[in-house]
Amino acid sequence: METKNIMIVGVGGQGSLLASKLLGHLILQKGYDVKVSEVHGMSQRGGSVVTYVRFGDKVYSPIIERGEADMIVSFELLEAARWLPWLKENGRIVTNTQRIDPMPVITGSAVYPGDIVRKLEGAGAQVDAIDCLTLAREAGAEKAVNIVLLGRFSRYFDFEEADWEEAIAACVPPKFLEINRKAFALGRK
Amino acid sequence: MKRNMNTKRQELMLGNKAAARGMYEAGCSFVSSYPGTPSTEITEEAVKYDEIFCEWAPNEKVALEAAFGASMAGKRAACCMKHVGLNVAADPLFSMSYIGAVGGLVICVADDPGMHSSQNEQDSRHYAIAAKLPMLEPSDSEEVLLYTKLAFEISEQFRTPVLLKLCMRVCHSQSIVSLSDRTEVTPVPYEKNITRVMLPAQAKKAHVRVEKRTEELTAYAETTDINRIETGRERTYGFITSSTSYQYVKEVFGDRYSILKLGLIHPMPEKKLLDFAKTVDQLIVVEELDPIIEKHCLTLGLSVEGKSRFPIIGELSQALVEKGMDLPEKISHAIEDEIPARPPVMCAGCPHRGLFYTLKKIGCMVYGDIGCYTLGALAPLNAMDITVCMGASVSGLHGFNKALGEDAEKNSVAVIGDSTFMHSGITGLTDIVYNSSASTVIILDNSITGMTGHQQNPTTGYDIKGNPAEKIDLEALCHALSVKRVRVVDPYDLKMVEQAVKEELAAEEPSVIISRRPCALLKGVKREAPLTVNEDKCVGCGACMQIGCPAIAVREKDNEKGSRKAVIDPTLCVGCKVCTQLCRFGALEG
Structure with a gap:
């Protein structure tokens, strides 16, 4: 199989390391x-x-x-735009619609671009934008934003749903397992 | 074709974790380190093995000396640090090279090309050459594990400390490794031996042994299979490379051209390089940072190209290899808007924020140091003038004040973290007291080593495993250094901080202010409820923005013009209430 390239981007502290850990675990199990x-x-x-x-x-x-x-998974809209040049022609972006202002925007020395999703599409990307924060709250914890997003981008892989569930069980502490299962299902559906 | 999954235990592993695993499997029993990105996780992973005694030493010099002591005692030992840590440990390094190792001694040093988290991008390979020590350079996690184990063997076979040179991309990338069991090693019984006392007479003999050892290691470099030739299909080019640069060359060219992949980067094989050169039309060296392999080839009289094709600055990548080899760039797109930068910032609730706000308000010169608080240099706080290296704030301030006299003493401070002060601030403070400058040193005591991801240190009261340890009392330590004016402030209380800084700047003798509050991210630090904005009171003046808190923004509400209000992000705000002290209208409530 030709090498697949996935980027996970976001703002420090959003929990992207768990998403990559889970994906890595799953790929390893699949023998790649x-x-x-x-x-x-x-x-x-x-x-x-x-x-x-x-x-x-x-x-x-x-x-x-x-x-x-091949795919960019973004925890934040501006970060999706920042990393767009890394995307292949007609590649896919799966992004959380959350907006987190960087310090230059907070201090007024820079402007947060508007209409990012439309502009990403205009640049030829296939964009799947989803409000993960709302779904994470529905699952029972705001911190589960990363697993909601993971659920969403799991749609674009050939792996079975059961494989993903096994990876979640292997990478998440037991006491958070139920919330994370729910978050994954909400993101995937 | 998928890989064979049934032969061995396999795991997807961070390079740093693979180094720790290598230490475990090699029977290593002692690790002493000082944290530093990108090396920190090696020791954090090693401590998970009960068979290895691990510790955070106060600095890299102490760590290396402790590891050397364990080696002298006949046990396998290791020491881990970032590239600039090796500068701190350089003094013992050079003499240890002369004395040699008894139990295997491996020094892991992690470079940071691209400076993801460092103040410079020095190339540690120079140290191997200067100290005449063998250096291994793995290119992924599997090699990290294998080379760590091999390093212990080389150390004992050639009786020398061995450098294991890592880089950020090897440390912080995960790849698949195969696991083995631990092999226990019988310690070498201790014997007194005068050749370990580096008096000139002994050192002269030792230097002869070192030169002979380098000859023996050069012969080893010719035969070891970690210096391997991969024969390609075409002979137009032949690449000499090591570390991640090898991976980038393979990514671009696969098995098209021949590659001499160097695992032992010092000393380098000579015959192997000359023989390889004969098999290809044009030699190309691909290496990150300085042209060390390239210059070695030049001294052998070989015609090579290297830095004329690839940058001397920053990390390499497959794209830079393609560019250097005149291959076309890949197509990519961008949106038209300018993308605002997202620099790192002090976290919401960070105890350093109140202090730096006050220093900016007072307008004094701030001599900075290495830690999260270096972010105080960035807008909107802008409260740092100079930052050099670990501990340099305290000694640098002394020199600054001596040079400019009383006016400077009354308008300048040094800021240094608790861990950094223990690392190398104590000697600077000694200079201030002994050579009497009326300098003001502020120790930012957040009860942890913050920037590298929360490691214990001698002032926290806990050891590397989180077990209770003797807690060094900063106030008592400063008093013991004969500093008479030592006071403690809470950086969440802006009035208290301002009063203390003004009084200590005015004092005509050395003084220390300890700005004490635990890191807001520490487990066990209670998060208060997020603050809310009373929109009837908020006039949108933006005074609350002066502290650069990522949880606060001032925006037009619902995009209506003239309706600017402060907005607090409840997912970030920890209710520290520093911002409420800036609001004249009482609009921030909690």
């Missing part, structure tokens, strides 16, 4: 070669964060470059 590259340290303090997930028969580089991503 896989590499996951993430950012730790200073940029986690509310900065723009990106995780690369690559899988296939044999994966060399752990990173994804401009024009290489």
Whole structure:
């Protein structure tokens, strides 16, 4: 199989590491070669964060470059726009519709672009935008935003729903399992 | 074709975790480190194995000296640090090279090309050459595990400390590793031996041994299978590469051209390089940062291309390899709007915020240090003038004040975190007291090592496992250094902070202010209910924005013109109430 390139982007502290951990676990179980590259340290303090997930028969580089991503999963709208140049022609973006103002917008020295979803589509991306925060609240915890989003982007993979559920059970502490199962189902449906 | 899943236990593993696993499997029994991105998780993972004693040392020099002591005692030992940590540990490193190792001694050093979380992007390979130590350089997690184990063997076989050079992309990428069981190693019984006392007479003999050892290691470099040649289909180019650069070359060219992949980066094989050169038309070196392999090839008289094709600055990637090899760029699109940057910020409720707001208000010169609080340099706080390296705030302030005299003493402070103060601030404070500058040092005591992700330190009262430990009392320590003016403030109380800073700046003797409140992200720190905005009282003046809290914005309500109001994000706000002290209208409620 040709290597698939998935990027998970968001704002430091949104829980993107759990999403990549889960996806990595699932891909490993399926017998593919896989590499996951993430950012730790200073940029986690509310900065723009990106995780690369690559899988296939044999994966060399752990990173994804401009024009290489098959799919970008974004926890925040502006981040989807920031990383758009990394998307392949006609690639897919699955994004949470949450808006988190970066400091230059808060202080008034920059403007948060409007109509981002339409502009992403205008640039040729296939966009699936979803309000994960509302669905996470419905599932019982705002923190489950990451699993709602995971549920949504699970639609675009060939893996069975049961495989995803097994991966959630393997990666999430038992006491949060029920909420996360519910969050996944709400995102996927 | 999918990989064979049944042969061995396999796991998707972070490079840093693979290093810890390698230590475990190699029978390592002692790890001493100081945290530093991107190396921190090695020690955090090693401590999960009961067979390994792990500790956070106060700094990298102490950590390396402790690990060396364990090696002298005949046990396998390791020490982990980021690239700049090796500068701190450089003094023992050079002498240890002369003395050699008894129990295997592995020093993991993690570079940060691209400076994701660092103040420079120095290339640690220079240290291997300068200290005449073997250095291994793995390219993914599987190699990290294997090379860590091999490093212990090389260390004992050649009686030398061994450097394991990692980089951010290897440390923080996960790839598949195969696990083995731990092999216990019989410790070498301790024997007194004068050759370990580095008096000049012994050091002269030791240097001869070191040069001989380098010759033996060069011979090893010719035969070891971690310096391997992968024969390609075409001979137009031949690549010499190591670490992640190898992965980028493979990503672009697969098995089209031959590759000499170096796992032992110092000392380098000479015959193998010369033989490889004969099999290809043009040699190309792909390496991150400095042209070390390239220059080695040049000294061998080989014609190579390297930095003329690939940048000397920052990380490499498959795209940069493509560009350097004159291949076309991939097509990509962007939206037309300018995308606002999203720099890291102090978290909502961060105890450093109130202090930096006050320093900005007073307008004094701020000599900064390394930690989350370095973010105080960014807008809107803008309250930092200089940041160099760990501990440099305290000693630097002393020199600044001595140079400019009383006017500077009354208008300048050093800011340094609790962990950084223990790392290398104590000696600077000694200089202030001993050579008497009326300097004001502010210790930002947030009860944890914050930036690297919450590690315990000597002032927190807990050890690396979270078990109770002796807690070093910062006030008593400063008093013991003969600082007479030591006071503690709560950085959430802006009036208290302002009064303390003004009084200590005015004092005509050294003073220390301890700004004490735990990191807002620490487990066990209670989050108060989020504040709310009383829209009848809020006039949208934006005074609350001066502290740069990510939970507060001032926006036009429902896009109506002239309806600017403060907005608080309830998912971020922890109710610290620092912003309420800035609002003249009492509009922020909680």
